[in-house]
Amino acid sequence: DKESVRYGTSDGVATITLNRPESLNALTVEAKEQLLECLERARADAAVRAVLLTGAGRAFCAGQDLDEHGRRLSENEGLGDTVRRYYNPIVLTMTRMPKPIVAAVNGVAAGAGAGLAFAADLRIASTRASFLTAFANVGLGADSGTSWTLPRLVGQARAMEMLLLGEPVTADRALEIGLVTRVVEPEDLERTAREFAERLASGPTVAYSAIKAEVAFGAALDLPGALDIEANLQDQCVETADHLNATLAFLEKQRPTFRGR
Template sequence: MIRYDVTDAVATITLDRPDAMNSLTAEVKAALLDALRRAAADPEVRAVLLTGSGRAFCAGQDLREHADNLEAGRGLADTVRAHYNPIVELITTMAKPVVAAVNGVAAGAGASLAFACDLRVASDKAKFAMAFAGVGLAPDSGASWTLARLVGLGRATELLLLGEPLTAARALELGVVTRVVPAEDVLKTAHELAVRLAAGPTKAFAATKRAVAYAATHSLPETLAVEADLQDECVATQDHLDATRAFLVKQAPTFHGR
């Protein structure tokens, strides 16, 4: 259902329902949230890698479970509030970089999960499908916010209304993904990127995530003030002090996330 492994200070969280294209049941969503919380709280983890097993990254909501819920008089809003929203909020606000290794199809809420990550490495066989309108739904799991920030308001509206799949090449062209690699290299490449981030200035990365998120919805003067506050926090870190000393003696810095 969910696999959790830590190597080289990177927590790899794998959606593991390959026969169902890693679609999300209530049980899977609860386990995913628990895994993300575990990674966020572990001081030995300095970056997170999210991926799927088999031929899909994540096909989104498990529609068989959803159909049963509809028959029982239960809608989707409860799981959006109880599961999807806290998952996306945790990914986007976690004080650690989160990398998605998009190994195959990412549809609906599955695409939303990828968009919420800080960086996305996609297989050349990956596809992104904004599948919400195709089943009579509006976007959820932050897609209306994250996708608009990635590609702009007009393009995001087009993708969400038409629901036409994006190939990996087109996703790279639009800026949806960070890089595209051959399918057999996607997990290796994403892990290498996560390891690189795990060896970086963790607190500065956390401040960067906060600054970028804040700037998206605030004015320049407000953003300048928050940047100054965040810079105060970074200046006080051991990583900044060590990196400054290393620079003065022309050495590469070693960061410890402190």
């Protein structure tokens, strides 16, 4: 059987590829289960220090598989648990992953597919990419974290525009509003996104993990609360070999080598 999600590792990077190109990598139960397994595998593997998430074929991910969803709706089967059972754990596993996640957005990212891209830490887009919240287009509210991630990425006004209007935002517009880090030609996407992922995979992993947690917690805290979290996480970073070595390297005017601990 063809895998709905592919997993591979090289040079400290776990590459997770959504692999149902015939339906624009729409998310079936099987695909969601496999995606969660791959994310957990990447989290658990100490040799993995960054994750690259992308889609096979011309799309990044068209969100919930509406064929499967439609069948379930008409059979009144398993309704209401998709979000709690799959999207919430997937998004939390991504945002709590103690290593950076780069989304290589090769084409359209729609609905929960856009949610996956927004839950990544960096988004590198091909000129063919677009972002479409799509939920309201099928009579749904926001899910897969988009009501939390999108306003933080682009501000409330633009998030409301995207969520209410459900129109595609092109790669160039996404760059303009700060939703993506870089837009490149389709043939350069894989290389560019991999360069970012490999750079992060050879960086100070504990510090990156602290930065992810600080930014995520900070969003929900007042300044004294955020300062506390920073102090606690900084205690952990200060004790790493990476911090000691990078400080000594600076003093010796050398480039530091980070081992991720």
